[in-house]
Amino acid sequence: MYYELYIDVFFLxxxxxxxxxxxxxxxxxxxxxxxxxxxxxxxxxxxxxxxVVMIPIPYAFIKFILFHGLVNIVMLKAGLKISWDRTFVKAYVVLYISGILVGGVFEYLRQYMKVGSLFFALAVVSYFAVLGIWNFLSYLSRLREYRCEAVLYKDEKVLRVEAVIDTGNSLKDAVTGKPVSIVDESVVKTLTDAGLPEGIRYIPYHSVGKEAGVMPVITLDKMCVCQKSEKWIDRPLIGICEGQVASDGAYRMILNPDIL
Structure with missing residues (x-):
C-alpha cells in the first residue's frame, strides 16, 4: 500500500x-x-x-522529535519572536492546546462538510470557535479570581459569606472617604439579631436602574477577606442592600476593591 502526496497541497x-x-x-x-x-x-x-515528511528517516521516534520539537520551536520563534523564558513555555503549551481544540472542532464540523473545497472555510470557523473557547475559559478564570470569602465580625458575632470583588463598586463615605462594601440585608440581621445596630447612618448612592438613593451604612468591628492570602480590615464600612445583592443568591456581599 502506498499514498500519493501532492506536496503543494500538503504545504498549503x-x-x-x-x-x-x-x-x-x-x-x-x-x-x-x-x-x-x-x-x-x-x-x-x-x-x-x-x-520531514519527504526526507527518508528510518526511525519513527526521530520524526516524532522533529515534528514536535524542531518544527514547533522554529514556528514559534519565527512567527511570534518569543524569548527563551517562561513565555516560550506558555506559548508552546497554548499552541498544543489550541491544536487539540482546533482538531476537535474540525472533526466535529467535518461531518457536515460534503465538499472538499470547503476546507479553508471550515478552518476559519474552527479558528473563531477555538478563540471563543479560550475567551470563555479566560472569563471563568477571571471570575474565580474575583470570588472570595469574607469573614465579618460584629460584637461577638462572626459570619462567613461568599463575596465578589466588584471593580464597578466605587461607593465611598462622603465624611470619612472610606470605601463602602455592600451586603444582603439578611447578613446584617444575622449579625445583629434581626435588628439594626446603633450608630447607623445613611449615605447617598446611585446604581443602574436607580439614579439616586440613600443606603444605610454600619461599621463592623473587623473583616477578613480570604483569597490566596488573608487581608484584614479594621472597622470596615458596610452598606445594607434592600434584599439580595445577587438575584440568584450566588454571593451575599460586594466588596469595594479599594479596601484591598
Missing part, C-alpha cells in the same frame, strides 16, 4: 493550520508580532513539515 494545508494556531497563540498571549511575522512562522513550520 499545513501553512493554513499553522497560521491559525499561531494567530490563536498570538491573541491569547497578546504578542506584538505582526501578521506578516505570523505568516513567516507558518511558512517556516509548513516548509519544515514537508521536509
Amino acid at each position: 494545508v499545513n501553512f493554513m493550520m499553522d497560521f491559525i494556531l499561531l494567530q490563536i497563540t498570538r491573541r491569547i498571549l497578546r504578542c506584538s508580532a505582526t501578521h506578516g511575522r505570523v505568516c513567516l512562522g507558518a511558512a517556516a513550520g509548513a516548509l519544515l513539515t514537508c521536509a
Whole structure:
C-alpha cells in the first residue's frame, strides 16, 4: 500500500493550520508580532513539515522529535519572536492546546462538510470557535479570581459569606472617604439579631436602574477577606442592600476593591 502526496497541497494545508494556531497563540498571549511575522512562522513550520515528511528517516521516534520539537520551536520563534523564558513555555503549551481544540472542532464540523473545497472555510470557523473557547475559559478564570470569602465580625458575632470583588463598586463615605462594601440585608440581621445596630447612618448612592438613593451604612468591628492570602480590615464600612445583592443568591456581599 502506498499514498500519493501532492506536496503543494500538503504545504498549503499545513501553512493554513499553522497560521491559525499561531494567530490563536498570538491573541491569547497578546504578542506584538505582526501578521506578516505570523505568516513567516507558518511558512517556516509548513516548509519544515514537508521536509520531514519527504526526507527518508528510518526511525519513527526521530520524526516524532522533529515534528514536535524542531518544527514547533522554529514556528514559534519565527512567527511570534518569543524569548527563551517562561513565555516560550506558555506559548508552546497554548499552541498544543489550541491544536487539540482546533482538531476537535474540525472533526466535529467535518461531518457536515460534503465538499472538499470547503476546507479553508471550515478552518476559519474552527479558528473563531477555538478563540471563543479560550475567551470563555479566560472569563471563568477571571471570575474565580474575583470570588472570595469574607469573614465579618460584629460584637461577638462572626459570619462567613461568599463575596465578589466588584471593580464597578466605587461607593465611598462622603465624611470619612472610606470605601463602602455592600451586603444582603439578611447578613446584617444575622449579625445583629434581626435588628439594626446603633450608630447607623445613611449615605447617598446611585446604581443602574436607580439614579439616586440613600443606603444605610454600619461599621463592623473587623473583616477578613480570604483569597490566596488573608487581608484584614479594621472597622470596615458596610452598606445594607434592600434584599439580595445577587438575584440568584450566588454571593451575599460586594466588596469595594479599594479596601484591598
